[in-house]
Amino acid sequence: MKPDQPRDEDLVRQAQAGDETAFTELVHRHERHVYTLALRMLREPADAEDVLQETFISALRGLKHFRGDATFATWLYRIAYNATLMKLRHPPAPASLDAAIENDENAMPRELTDWSHDPEAALMNKETRRVMDAAVAALPESMRSVFVLRDIDGLSTDETAAVLDISPEAVKVRLHRARLALREKLSSYFGAPRLTTKGAS
Amino acid sequence: MDHITETCREIKDKLSAYLDGELETALCAEIEQHLRGCDNCRVMVDTLNKTITLYRNYGQDEVPPDAHTRLTRVLNLERLKMKIQQST
Numbered sequence: 446m447k448p449d450q451p452r453d454e455d456l457v458r459q460a461q462a463g464d465e466t467a468f469t470e471l472v473h474r475h476e477r478h479v480y481t482l483a484l485r486m487l488r489e490p491a492d493a494e495d496v497l498q499e500t501f502i503s504a505l506r507g508l509k510h511f512r513g514d515a516t517f518a519t520w521l522y523r524i525a526y527n528a529t530l531m532k533l534r535h536p537p538a539p540a541s542l543d544a545a546i547e548n549d550e551n552a553m554p555r556e557l558t559d560w561s562h563d564p565e566a567a568l569m570n571k572e573t574r575r576v577m578d579a580a581v582a583a584l585p586e587s588m589r590s591v592f593v594l595r596d597i598d599g600l601s602t603d604e605t606a607a608v609l610d611i612s613p614e615a616v617k618v619r620l621h622r623a624r625l626a627l628r629e630k631l632s633s634y635f636g637a638p639r640l641t642t643k644g645a646s
Numbered sequence: 647m648d649h650i651t652e653t654c655r656e657i658k659d660k661l662s663a664y665l666d667g668e669l670e671t672a673l674c675a676e677i678e679q680h681l682r683g684c685d686n687c688r689v690m691v692d693t694l695n696k697t698i699t700l701y702r703n704y705g706q707d708e709v710p711p712d713a714h715t716r717l718t719r720v721l722n723l724e725r726l727k728m729k730i731q732q733s734t
């Protein structure tokens with residue numbers, strides 16, 4: 446955020462006083478993050494759009510009750526996360542599901558391919574993005590929500606903990622497991638021999 | 647390739663904390679010393695870091711323009727409803 450831009454909290458105060466453009470600016474700032482969270486959790490664009498609308502309608506109606514105990518972003522993403530949970534047909538994944546990929550993650554491969562020095566431009570294309578999205582979609586819900594908020598939406602550990610109503614320690618543990626699982630998936634894609642351009646000399 | 651040791655496993659558990667800058671300097675130094683001598687762990691930390699970077703830089707979803715238009719319309723309608731409710 447540029448220094449000359451008003452803080453969320455200032456915009457909230459203006460919006461509470463009836464300034465519609467202030468609320469519109471808040472929508473502008475946060476809609477992408479709300480949509481990303483909903484889409485990555487629900488996978489269906491139509492469902493994500495429902496959550497997007499529900500979230501900002503709730504925010505508009507509830508803004509007068511917002512006291513600033515949490516940041517506006519935390520408050521808003523909590524609304525979004527709860528709306529997302531309502532849409533998930535089944536309850537949040539039980540902790541035991543986390544164990545499902547544990548075996549995977551503890552099996553340390555003997556040979557590791559280093560694809561970390563490939564330029565991002567070479568790595569990124571539509572197919573890559575599809576692989577990245579599928580890898581996130583395959584995570585258990587409890588890890589997926591943490592990963593999306595922390596690493597994609599860029600929230601801090603404490604903010605993520607507040608949104609999900611879990612401890613900061615739980616955020617760190619789940620985030621690490623999620624990252625390791627995603628690294629495995631991306632490695633089997635990027636690390637595949639067809640992409641090794643090194644050693645051609 | 648190097649042999650995977652107990653140290654490698656211990657380090658693997660701490661890599662996120664390491665990359666997120668949450669570890670004490672002494673522990674960081676210990677890890678870095680191990681990384682200099684262990685190809686496996688070095689590749690592990692580099693590819694993990696790259697994974698995080700790719701998602702940070704490219705993982706976001708944009709709200710489709712149509713969805714944004716509909717959101718604006720729905721919010722305008724909601725404001726109207728709120729005004730009517732207030733005035734009655």
Ligand SMILES: [Zn+2]
Nearest residue numbers: 654684686687
């Ligand atoms: Zn090692």
